[in-house]
Amino acid sequence: MTPVSIVGAGPGDPSLISMRGLRCLTRADVVVHDSLIDKRLLRMARPDAECIDVGDAAPAGAAQEAICLLIAEKAREGRSVVRLKWGDPFVFDSGGKEALFLHEQGIRFEVVPGIPALVGIPAYAGIPVTYPGSGNTLTFIRGFEDGAEDTPDLDWHQLAKVDGTLLCYAGPRQLGRVAASLLAHGRPGDDSAAIVYNGTTPQQRTTDGTLRDLAQRLETHPSHAPAVLVVGPSAGLRAHLRWFDERPLFGTRIVVTRSREQAGEFVERLHDLGAEVIEAPSIHIEPLEDFEEIDRAIATISSYRWLVFTSANGVDHFMRRALARVRDIRDLHGPHICAVGPATAERLQRLHLRVDVMPEEDRAEGVVAALKATGSLEGLRMLLPRADIARESLPDELRKAGAEVDDIAAYHTVRATWGQEGQPDIYKKLLEGDVDIVTFTSASSVRHFVTNLGEEQAADLLQQVAVASIGPVTAEAAQQLGVATSIMPKAPYTIPSLVDAIVQHVRASR
Numbered sequence: 001m002t003p004v005s006i007v008g009a010g011p012g013d014p015s016l017i018s019m020r021g022l023r024c025l026t027r028a029d030v031v032v033h034d035s036l037i038d039k040r041l042l043r044m045a046r047p048d049a050e051c052i053d054v055g056d057a058a059p060a061g062a063a064q065e066a067i068c069l070l071i072a073e074k075a076r077e078g079r080s081v082v083r084l085k086w087g088d089p090f091v092f093d094s095g096g097k098e099a100l101f102l103h104e105q106g107i108r109f110e111v112v113p114g115i116p117a118l119v120g121i122p123a124y125a126g127i128p129v130t131y132p133g134s135g136n137t138l139t140f141i142r143g144f145e146d147g148a149e150d151t152p153d154l155d156w157h158q159l160a161k162v163d164g165t166l167l168c169y170a171g172p173r174q175l176g177r178v179a180a181s182l183l184a185h186g187r188p189g190d191d192s193a194a195i196v197y198n199g200t201t202p203q204q205r206t207t208d209g210t211l212r213d214l215a216q217r218l219e220t221h222p223s224h225a226p227a228v229l230v231v232g233p234s235a236g237l238r239a240h241l242r243w244f245d246e247r248p249l250f251g252t253r254i255v256v257t258r259s260r261e262q263a264g265e266f267v268e269r270l271h272d273l274g275a276e277v278i279e280a281p282s283i284h285i286e287p288l289e290d291f292e293e294i295d296r297a298i299a300t301i302s303s304y305r306w307l308v309f310t311s312a313n314g315v316d317h318f319m320r321r322a323l324a325r326v327r328d329i330r331d332l333h334g335p336h337i338c339a340v341g342p343a344t345a346e347r348l349q350r351l352h353l354r355v356d357v358m359p360e361e362d363r364a365e366g367v368v369a370a371l372k373a374t375g376s377l378e379g380l381r382m383l384l385p386r387a388d389i390a391r392e393s394l395p396d397e398l399r400k401a402g403a404e405v406d407d408i409a410a411y412h413t414v415r416a417t418w419g420q421e422g423q424p425d426i427y428k429k430l431l432e433g434d435v436d437i438v439t440f441t442s443a444s445s446v447r448h449f450v451t452n453l454g455e456e457q458a459a460d461l462l463q464q465v466a467v468a469s470i471g472p473v474t475a476e477a478a479q480q481l482g483v484a485t486s487i488m489p490k491a492p493y494t495i496p497s498l499v500d501a502i503v504q505h506v507r508a509s510r
Helices: 017-027 061-076 095-104 116-125 156-160 171-183 211-220 235-239 264-272 292-299 311-328 342-350 364-372 394-400 425-430 442-455 457-465 474-481 495-509
Strands: 002-009 032-033 048-052 083-084 109-112 137-141 166-168 192-198 205-210 226-231 253-256 276-277 282-284 305-311 336-339 379-385 403-415 439-440 466-469
Touching: 002 017, 002 095, 017 083, 017 109, 032 061, 032 253, 061 095, 061 235, 083 095, 095 109, 109 171, 116 192, 116 425, 156 171, 166 171, 166 235, 171 211, 171 226, 192 211, 192 235, 205 235, 226 235, 235 342, 253 264, 264 276, 264 495, 282 442, 292 311, 292 379, 292 403, 311 342, 311 379, 311 403, 336 342, 336 364, 336 394, 364 394, 379 394, 394 403, 403 442, 425 439, 425 442, 425 457, 439 442, 439 474, 439 495, 442 457, 442 474, 466 474, 466 495
Parallel strands: 002 083, 002 109, 032 048, 032 083, 137 166, 253 276, 253 439, 305 336, 305 379, 379 403, 439 466
Antiparallel strands: 166 226, 192 205, 192 226, 282 403
């Protein structure tokens, strides 16, 4: 029987999971996870893995017993099980209970530590939990991890005298009580302190000051969410060491409409710069059902003078089919290759295919001009493997220049349906002003986004936000639907350029 892996995911940011923890997650048949686990991390599980949300990170009583029985049942079925836990499984968590239950049941297990919330969250707020001269102890205080919201039963008089940093992950009603108890039992009121809400996430918010100030603030304005309370001299270093909430896009809510298959790099770049990314793919990429046309083109590939790729998707789907047919990339000799855009060229270069021409702009006129610069196009055969809904402007312009063009579908672009469970309600977010920027990376993403919202509603709602288009073709498609682009990079029209343009816009707005 494969051992059950009890894995700590860290306190929010999905990239904080360890390499070993990620390896366990990507191999698991069953993932039993806390509700606080970021959905981006859950997507790292196998597509066929069974993911089970069991609620709070440290449930009590019958709920905890049910989780233990569930893990044991899945393990006895012979399936590899990951128990994915927020923070660290053995720090103020129920991981120890679950491990002991498995031991009593004779089920093997392993424990993969995670970054504890009381260490990771202060670090993201710019607060070192220890620092030379800030005391000789580090004290963790149990908050509401056991499901209770009472004031922890501690010797507060002794605790208040501890020389060092005190940390507590406390529930909304506990925060004020913990701060007040420390003050009442002798902790200096001018001691540095901080409260960090939603730590390590784009919604992170930190309040700092003296312990007395924070206690008074919590009394007059009680918290509505759990948070980490830090008390001690090192909390005063936040003004000098804050970094997470100083990033250029921190607090900016950005909708990414790109297909989930392509959005990875874009989403990660935005996240790394501090943005709160709302993934709402408006298109979905699917392989062809009928390969007759593309197979015919591959069989006669040597008869073409130019093979023109307009997207990385076109490269991926065409070459995948081509290599399945010819089995050796060297058999595809014959045509010169034109790549529209750096991303397309990069994808070809990864396949060790030489790009002969890369136009400076992705408009049809620019592509034709770049190809004409190599000589007359009169009578030359060209193959364009593209999306099935690609615009006709490029093949039309090539034919006007005298070329014989075979414009074939290499893949399907279909409208992604919204409203499925777990997806954000984009209409509601736009209506309530919970979006700052909506991004479009292709004309098809604009068209399908507008279709999903409704043309009139989309034009109205998108007037209230900044619209970012990757290039002039996408901006033109948006304009035709009544959507004005306010952010657009200069050439080259790439994801990195679009991200840079968004950063410049946000800096100027602030």
